[in-house]
Each structure stands twice: as C-alpha cells, then as structure tokens.
Amino acid sequence: MEKELLRLERVNKSYDGRQILEDLDLTIHENEFVTLLGPSGCGKTTILRLIGGFETPDSGKIWFDGQDITHLQPEKRQVNTVFQKYSLFSHMDVAENIAFGLKLKGKSASYIRDKIKYALKLVNLDGYEHARVTQMSGGQQQRIAIARAIVNEPKVLLLDEPLSALDLKLRQNMQRELVKIKRELGITFVFVTHDQEEALSMSDTVVVMNQGWIQQIGTPENVYNEPENAFVADFIGDSNIIDGIMVRDKLVHLLGKDIPCINTGFGENVPVDVQIRPEDIQICAPEEGQFTGRIKQVVFKGTVYDITIEAGGFEWLVQTITGHEQGKEVGIKLAASNIQIMAKPESEDEEAVSDE
Template identity: 55%
Template sequence: MADSLIELHDLKKEFDGTPVLRGISLDIKSREFVTLLGPSGCGKTTTLRIIGGFEQPDSGDVLFEGRRLNDVPPYRREINTVFQRYALFPHLNVAENIAFGLHIKKMNPAEIKLKTREMLSLVGLSGFEARDVTSLSGGQQQRVAIARALVCEPRVLLLDEPLGALDLKLRKDMQIELKRIQQRTGITFIYVTHDQEEALTMSDRIVVMNHGVIQQVGSPTDIYNEPENAFVADFIGESNIIDGVMLEDRKVEFCDREFECVDSGFGHNTPVDVVIRPEDLRLVYAGDGLLQGVVESIVFKGVHYEMMVRTEHFTFTVHSTMAEPVGKTVGLTVIPFDIHIMHRSAEAQA
C-alpha cells in the first residue's frame, strides 16, 4: 500500500521451540497512533522489538516505506523507543538527558539548546532544564524520557507500556498528554499495553493480539461495538460468554432455552459463543425474566453496581444502577439486538 509507513509481513518467531508470533501482518500509516493490545505473553513486546530491530524474526519481513528493514541495525532505523523502565542518566540534569542524542550527532550547541527548549515545552517541563533528574516525580521522569526520544525527530516512536509504573491518576493524565504530543508532532506512535481502557482512550487503531495471533484490527469503536470473536469481546469489555447453539437464523439456544437474536448465516444447530455485555442485561422481577437467578455478590463500581447473578447454567455479570441484595431471586432480560453470536475459534479461546 502506497501510504503505509511500516508493513509487517507474516512475522513468525519462536523462543526455545515455542511459537510466540504465528504470522503477524499489519500495515501502519504515517501519523497513526496504533496500539498493540493483548494479555501478558501474547507477543506484543516481541513484535515491537522486531520493528525496532532489537530482535530478528524467524521468517517474515518488516518494510519501512516499502523498503525491507530486516538487516538494518536499530540505530540506522528512523525509529526510537521509550521503554517501561526509562533509564535516565542520573548524573545528568534534565536538559543534558534530553540533549544526549543531539550531542552524539554533533549538532551545534545553539541548536541543541533551542531543540531542548522546544521539547521541554512540548512535554510541559519548561523551566526544568537544570533540575536533577533524581529529584523529579515518576511522571516528570517519564516526560523527560519521552522528550529524549522525540528530540532526534524519529519518524516512528515505539512505546512499550510506558505508563505502567505510574499510579492511576498520573497514568490518566499522561495518556491525554501523550495523545496530544502525538497529534502535535505528527510522529507515528506504536504503543504497547495490556490495558484495554488505555488502548481505547488513545488509539486511532487497536490491534488485539492473543497467543501470537492478531485477533482483530480496528478503531476503538469498532473493537468495542463489533468484536469479531469472544476473546476480543471478553478482553475489551468483561462480557458474559455462554456456550450456545445457533438453531437457525435469528434463533439461538443457551441456558436450556431459545432466544430470539438478530444474527444469521450460521447454519443449523451450529455451536457458537453467545456474548452479552453486563450493561445489556436488565434486572426485573423474578417472574418477568427470560432467565431467573440468585444474586451472589454485589460491588459498587463508582457509576454502577456489578452483581454476579447465578442461574441454573451460568453465572452472569450484570451492571446496573439498581442494587439488589445478595440472596435475592431476580429475573434477567436482554433484547435480541444485545445478544451477540460469534463463531467459536480455537485460537480465540484459551
């Protein structure tokens, strides 16, 4: 594709005989904020390290503007990396840390000063030039690390769980900050996280991975609203995933009864995964529900209550602004539109 900045073609990688990447293919466009999202061990860091040139794939190619990059060493790639453990130089002050790469490039001192100032302003640390990096907070240190990576004007910035060490409040602030920096600089960001909320907040596109396989690529709304399989649905939104059988078009059986749904094209009597989001289940009087169950637990989550409701065949997670006491028998309903039918996929499970 003409407008792809980076292309990954069928990357495969094993460690000690165990496949870690099983054919990763992806196009990343210039100025895009792309996030690799998936559980720990799914191969995100390995993919990032291959893009950065720190790791070689067993097979497959990495292209940069259509040119094969495999044999180009990391320092010759127009790519820079911010790691989770951003090692700043403790004996250098803030400005010296940021300017380090420019000194290596032998840029003239006036220009270095100017660029360092620009970077400090970009990351919201103007006036911190002479500060000792060890006196900075975690969030401030992370900003210095980002400024240091950006000052050399890479075309692409790789970020591997860069906010993982920060507390929740700071992480939220930095998410917004990073997105702003990405938009202002126009640098392509390839971001790695296992935190779905972080991915949904920041990304133009999300690549959901599991067991070294891409499960789905799409915008945050695509991924949230139209998960392609039960793994994605579960990973993105804590769904209820129930074993079911698609009896015929628009008719599915689960929990020992038939439900009307809106999906079709699954054939007859096909085993499927039935996905229902916790916020799509409604609590009603026991007699009025499509299903009946007992409230097993209730936790207040800030905006809603999360209740576990045990029915004969399945324990549902239910989100509601209404609280029901533990032990009470309640009814559950769901409208056909909110019953999502998904193909069972071997790779998607686990």
C-alpha cells in the same frame, strides 16, 4: 486512512526453540495511534523490538515507507523507543538527557537548545532544564524520556508499557498527555500494553494478541462491541460468555430457551459462543425477563454496581447504576441487539488465532 508506513510481512520469531510470532502480518499507517494489546508473553514487545531493530526476524520482512528495513541497524531507522524503564542518565540533568541523541548526531548548540525548549514545552516541563532526573517523580521522568525521543524527529515512536509503573491517577493523566502529544507531533505511535482500559481510551487502532497470533484488529469501539472470538470478548472488558446453539438466522438457543438476536450467516443448529456485556443486561421483575434468578452478590464499584445473578444455571455479571438487594428474585431481560454471536474454534490452534 493515511498511507501505509510500516508493514510486517509473514514474520516469524522464536527464542530458544519457542515460537513467539508465527507468520505475522501487520500494517500500520501514518499518523496512527496503534496499541498492541494482550497478556504477558503474547508477542507484543517482540513486535516492538523488531520494528525498532533490536531483534531480527527468523523469516519474513519489515517494510518502512516502502523500503525493506528487516536488517537495518536501529540507529539508521526513523524510529525511537520509550522503554518501560526510562533508561535516563542519572549523572546528567534534564537538558543533557534530552540532548544526548542530538549531540551524537553532531547537531549545533543552538539547534539543540531550541529543540530542548520545544520538547520541554510539549511535555509540560518548562523550566526544568537543569533539574536532576533522580529528584523527579516517575511521571516527570516518563515525560523526559518522551522528550528525549521526540527531539530526534522520528516518524514512529515506540512505547513499551511506559505507564505501567505509575499510580492510577498519574497514569490516566499521562494517557491524556500522550494522546495530546501525538496529535501535536503528527507522528505514528505504536504502544504496547496489557491494560484494556488504556488501549481503549488512547488508540485509533487496537491489535489484540494471544500466543503470538493477532486475534483482532479494529477501532476500540469495534473490538469492544463486536469481538471476533471468545478470547477477545473475555480479554476486553467484562463479559458473559455462554455456550449456545444458533438455531437459524436471528435466533439462538441459550440456556434452554430460544432467544432472538440480530446475527446471521452462522447456519442452522450450529454450536456458538454467545457474548453479552454486563452493562447490556436489564434487571426486571421476574415475570418480565427471559430468565429468572436470584441475586447472589452486590458489589459497589464507585460509579456502578457489579451484581451477580444466578439464573438458568449460569452466573451472570450485571453492571447497573442502581443497587439491588442481595437474595432478591429478579428477571433478566436481553435485547436482541445486545447479543453478540461468535463462531466456536474448531481446533486448539484456532483457539489462539482468529480466522484470516
């Protein structure tokens, strides 16, 4: 792991008496692609604005490379921001937009010219120096905004849902471009999104948030495969989440049956949440499954089928590459390694925050 670059320490922030962030701790490392992921209003953009210096915490500290920058003005931070609305100057051409910050810093004409050329090459816009930004596509405008940010050589690039206005194909292309740019620049990216697929495909580290609390921090694989609570499991991808009782280590009581699992340490006869991903469920002959049910719905999604099966008093979502006939009686088979056990929250407060 690279060395620590940014740290938010017991940060609190409220607006008009409404608490947005409460005692938030977050560490970000050099050369890391960190994505803040969560529903609208969870506090992710507030974190970005605090790092950028556009907001000041009510209490707590923000450290940058070992220095306290809690009250440092935005222009004095080694941070640049690409907003959801790119805020380009419509009366300027591409080169003038990119050069704006450099001119404010009093850089020489030759330095600015070299930086513009380098930045445009990096974002695949060679030869567009004199194009009008108003005549460019959303994807091109987004690249210009990134170019304008990176010529200032920030140590951290903050990106506030910069892809949300793009269509699906262009958004996927830009996801790949951003990862490539980040690797070439070797700087830290802090990216805000509510799009789970975006977070999983781009990030080194995903920070899942809800109601101003960090629910889980981990690699995309860890967050997807080992969610710490039902909120993370439900928010990251599709899930079947069912009430269960942990009978003892490696055995859970689920929908009236004792089912083997691999989880330990929950105690005996303890209520738990049981998570099973749709792609981890096997459809089999009725006599071969742990549960027997009937197919209620089959939806073709292009690469997989979403199949709804009513079994054991629960509607299961199953994803498979092969289709099945609606109304057919089938079995559901669960492998012990594909069952994820999660502790139930003990209070309403715990529903919004994972255990520290």
